[in-house]
Amino acid sequence: MDPIMAQLRARYVASFPEKRALLQAAWQAIPTHPGAKMDLRVLCHKLAGSAPMYEFIELGAAAREACNAIDSSYENSAVATHIDSILTILARD
Amino acid sequence: MSFLLPPVVRDYLNEVWFEQRSMFCALLTDQGTIAQSLGPAHVFGLSVDAPEILDMIAGLGPDEHVVIPFVQFGNGRAAHLHHAARAGQRFVLLFAADNTFAEMGAQQQLANELALANVRQAQTIAALTQAQQLLRDSERELKRTHDLKSLFISKMSHEFGTPITAVLGRMRLLEGVLNAAPAVAGVAEHLNVVRRGVLHLHQLVQSVLDEARLEQGTLRLEPTRVRLSAIVDDLLQLFSAVAQEKALKFEAVFDGDHLLWIDALRVKQILINLVSNGLKYTHQGKVSLYMHWREGRLTASVTDTGPGMTREQSSSLFQPFKRLNERSSVSGTGLGLAISRELAQHMGGNIEVRSTLGDGTCFIFTMPCETVASLELGQSRAAKVLIVDDDTDIRELLCAVLNQDGFNVYEASNGAEAEERFRTLSPDVILLDMQLGAEHGTAVARKLRKLGCVSRIVALSASNSDETARLALTSGCDAFLSKPVDFTRLKELMQEN
Numbered sequence: 001m002d003p004i005m006a007q008l009r010a011r012y013v014a015s016f017p018e019k020r021a022l023l024q025a026a027w028q029a030i031p032t033h034p035g036a037k038m039d040l041r042v043l044c045h046k047l048a049g050s051a052p053m054y055e056f057i058e059l060g061a062a063a064r065e066a067c068n069a070i071d072s073s074y075e076n077s078a079v080a081t082h083i084d085s086i087l088t089i090l091a092r093d
Numbered sequence: 094m095s096f097l098l099p100p101v102v103r104d105y106l107n108e109v110w111f112e113q114r115s116m117f118c119a120l121l122t123d124q125g126t127i128a129q130s131l132g133p134a135h136v137f138g139l140s141v142d143a144p145e146i147l148d149m150i151a152g153l154g155p156d157e158h159v160v161i162p163f164v165q166f167g168n169g170r171a172a173h174l175h176h177a178a179r180a181g182q183r184f185v186l187l188f189a190a191d192n193t194f195a196e197m198g199a200q201q202q203l204a205n206e207l208a209l210a211n212v213r214q215a216q217t218i219a220a221l222t223q224a225q226q227l228l229r230d231s232e233r234e235l236k237r238t239h240d241l242k243s244l245f246i247s248k249m250s251h252e253f254g255t256p257i258t259a260v261l262g263r264m265r266l267l268e269g270v271l272n273a274a275p276a277v278a279g280v281a282e283h284l285n286v287v288r289r290g291v292l293h294l295h296q297l298v299q300s301v302l303d304e305a306r307l308e309q310g311t312l313r314l315e316p317t318r319v320r321l322s323a324i325v326d327d328l329l330q331l332f333s334a335v336a337q338e339k340a341l342k343f344e345a346v347f348d349g350d351h352l353l354w355i356d357a358l359r360v361k362q363i364l365i366n367l368v369s370n371g372l373k374y375t376h377q378g379k380v381s382l383y384m385h386w387r388e389g390r391l392t393a394s395v396t397d398t399g400p401g402m403t404r405e406q407s408s409s410l411f412q413p414f415k416r417l418n419e420r421s422s423v424s425g426t427g428l429g430l431a432i433s434r435e436l437a438q439h440m441g442g443n444i445e446v447r448s449t450l451g452d453g454t455c456f457i458f459t460m461p462c463e464t465v466a467s468l469e470l471g472q473s474r475a476a477k478v479l480i481v482d483d484d485t486d487i488r489e490l491l492c493a494v495l496n497q498d499g500f501n502v503y504e505a506s507n508g509a510e511a512e513e514r515f516r517t518l519s520p521d522v523i524l525l526d527m528q529l530g531a532e533h534g535t536a537v538a539r540k541l542r543k544l545g546c547v548s549r550i551v552a553l554s555a556s557n558s559d560e561t562a563r564l565a566l567t568s569g570c571d572a573f574l575s576k577p578v579d580f581t582r583l584k585e586l587m588q589e590n
Binding site: 004005008011012015042045046048049050052053054060064 | 483484486487489490493497526528530555576577578
């Protein structure tokens with residue numbers, strides 16, 4: 001891998017704990033703060049855009065699924081599965 | 094309490110209270126004469142029982158209660174006068190009122206002064222308003238005259254320039270003819286003198302024209318791609334022979350051969366002025382030019398081993414038509430340095446001078462400029478790319494990729510920043526994310542186009558739907574790329590610019 005790309009990728013991975021914490025906070029805030037769902041969507045949208053560019057294909061796909069679920073469902077339970085997937089990948093990688 | 098107190102008390106009061114407080118009291122008879130008095134009448138300049146006060150209350154009825162706020166006595170003292178009638182007794186009281194009187198006088202004086210000051214203030218304001226109006230009129234007139242002068246100079250320079258150019262052209266033809274045919278004795282020499290004169294005139298007209306354009310703000314810059322080494326080579330070619338003629342050494346070096354995006358003609362004009370100045374005034378030693386580009390700034394220093402200058406001379410060096418020594422044998426119009434500095438400032442830079450009398454001079458010219466791309470790649474491509482994305486991760490990645498390929502990359506995280514960066518940078522390409530948080534990229538694209546943006550705008554979106562692409566292209570974007578960005582396609586789009 002290109003050394004600059006490797007460096008950028010390492011920096012991206014280093015940001016996973018922060019991304020995970022932000023996602024968790026937005027997810028947990030949904031029952032009490034209606035605006036949190038939009039925050040969650042923005043976070044997922046960003047992940048869906050950036051993860052594949054850093055070659056984290058699975059993470060990007062999970063984030064895209066989460067975005068679609070947020071857009072198409074009023075039920076939080078339908079979103080929960082995808083958020084769990086994202087959080088798992090972020091914790092694993 | 095009876096008015097008539099025991100004599101002991103009366104005396105004590107008279108002594109302690111009435112004396113100290115400068116009070117006087119007179120009890121009147123039914124006939125209006127003074128029956129008894131108490132207090133120091135002499136304080137007010139009156140006789141012992143103060144019969145003078147009877148005149149003051151003449152005409153008042155025996156039962157009338159009257160207070161006269163101020164009575165002034167012959168000795169200058171003032172008092173409040175009370176004429177009262179109580180329980181069948183009629184009396185007159187005097188209370189010293191000097192302080193109050195003085196205060197009132199002072200207050201009146203202050204009021205008078207204030208009124209006067211107000212009048213003067215009004216007069217001053219009127220005068221100032223008039224002066225401001227005059228100043229505005231003068232400024233307008235001065236600007237009109239100045240504009241007329243600049244216009245006249247500009248037109249005249251054009252008028253002079255046209256025949257001079259024709260003469261120069263014909264002279265070149267004539268020189269060709271002379272070279273081909275056997276020369277008549279002396280003709281070549283005469284021609285040479287004429288050529289030098291015409292060239293000098295041409296240079297003079299160009300200088301005056303430049304000065305006029307700079308003053309009018311109509312001088313247009315025409316940036317091109319030029320290598321630092323090419324500028325240095327041109328100057329070496331131009332001045333090596335001149336230096337040799339004067340037995341001087343001329344060196345010109347650069348550090349890092351960057352491909353720059355500058356108005357090469359104007360930059361060279363400045364450097365030619367600085368170097369030729371150095372060579373004119375230096376009689377032994379050398380003139381050196383050193384150029385480098387670092388972090389967005391081009392720097393050129395021209396150092397000579399000439400006679401140097403005093404601080405006063407240095408400070409007036411850049412004034413138009415100002416020559417270091419009016420009686421000097423060195424030729425010149427006194428416009429060169431003034432134009433050079435104005436040109437430098439017109440390009441966002443400046444020229445500074447450091448000199449010590451007897452120890453040479455150093456001119457430092459700096460200006461902001463961008464490299465076109467790294468010389469290693471040596472390809473033609475967009476100079477400036479603005480990445481507009483609210484996601485730091487994506488901006489960092491795109492920056493790294495494009496920087497690596499030699500582009501000058503700038504960032505913005507929202508629409509407002511993008512507008513501000515567009516205004517200051519005029520980027521060649523804008524990579525615009527279609528979802529900037531709550532803002533939509535299409536709105537930003539429309540706004541940029543409205544502002545006159547002619548840059549190539551490439552829309553980026555996490556969505557790859559035809560509808561998103563259509564919306565992007567109809568909002569003013571020139572191309573559409575979905576995320577993850579295909580870097581090969583991105584580079585192709587850059588090459589198309």
